Amino acid sequence: MSSKEPDDCGFNAALQAIGGKWKPSLLWALHLRPHRFAELRRLLPGISEKVLAQQLRRMEADGLVNRHDYGEVPPRVEYSITPLGLSLNDAVTAMSKWGKQHESWKARQGAPV
Amino acid sequence: MSSKEPDDCGFNAALQAIGGKWKPSLLWALHLRPHRFAELRRLLPGISEKVLAQQLRRMEADGLVNRHDYGEVPPRVEYSITPLGLSLNDAVTAMSKWGKQHESWKARQGAPV
Numbered sequence A, B: 001m002s003s004k005e006p007d008d009c010g011f012n013a014a015l016q017a018i019g020g021k022w023k024p025s026l027l028w029a030l031h032l033r034p035h036r037f038a039e040l041r042r043l044l045p046g047i048s049e050k051v052l053a054q055q056l057r058r059m060e061a062d063g064l065v066n067r068h069d070y071g072e073v074p075p076r077v078e079y080s081i082t083p084l085g086l087s088l089n090d091a092v093t094a095m096s097k098w099g100k101q102h103e104s105w106k107a108r109q110g111a112p113v
Helices: A008-018 A023-032 A037-043 A049-061 A083-109 B008-018 B023-032 B037-043 B049-061 B083-109
Strands: A065-069 A077-081 B065-069 B077-081
Touching: A008 A023, A008 A083, A008 B083, A023 A037, A023 A049, A023 A065, A023 A077, A023 A083, A037 A049, A037 A077, A049 A065, A077 A083, A083 B008, A083 B083, B008 B023, B008 B083, B023 B037, B023 B049, B023 B065, B023 B077, B023 B083, B037 B049, B037 B077, B049 B065, B077 B083
Parallel strands: none
Antiparallel strands: A065 A077, B065 B077
16 A cells, blocks of 8 residues: 555544535535525524624535525525535435445344444 | 423434544545555554554454454454444544545634634
């Protein structure tokens, strides 16, 4: 594997972009259709306004999400997924599918993990 | 998203199985071909014997890796990837590809993140 480990590197970069409690769910919601801030908040019971705003800003900085301000009064702001976000959502979905499959496997083993 | 978030759940289960510094590289090496303990250690400079043994035991308990003891003297023990491990490696590879793509994207943005 020489000086550069082939798969760790990019894997950790991806984890950094999607890590944490809320980002996978936000990305999932936005891959279905664009959402307004208040809609996203309703989808994630327990998230505070501050944390949701922070997560969305990070995802915007990482190129996963577009923020569109319609410049209307009262304000109308919509979040949508970018092509980069969509490709991450695909990869995350593959991981999630595996995780669900693995949970069934562990249940079959009777492992209390 | 009701009480159960659709994609977080399985995603975290997958992360638990593959998380940490070494497991993605171990899985990658074993998806290429079976390896003996000493070979794996050489592939991962910096890993201690104790940590490597621990990681392999966990991956075995998670159904990712098979340990085959040939019962020879001197001992010959080989580790190979299971079908479950192979499917996780595919998902991890998709994430890693995305991570590499994202690093290029960030470089193009000139973001010092």
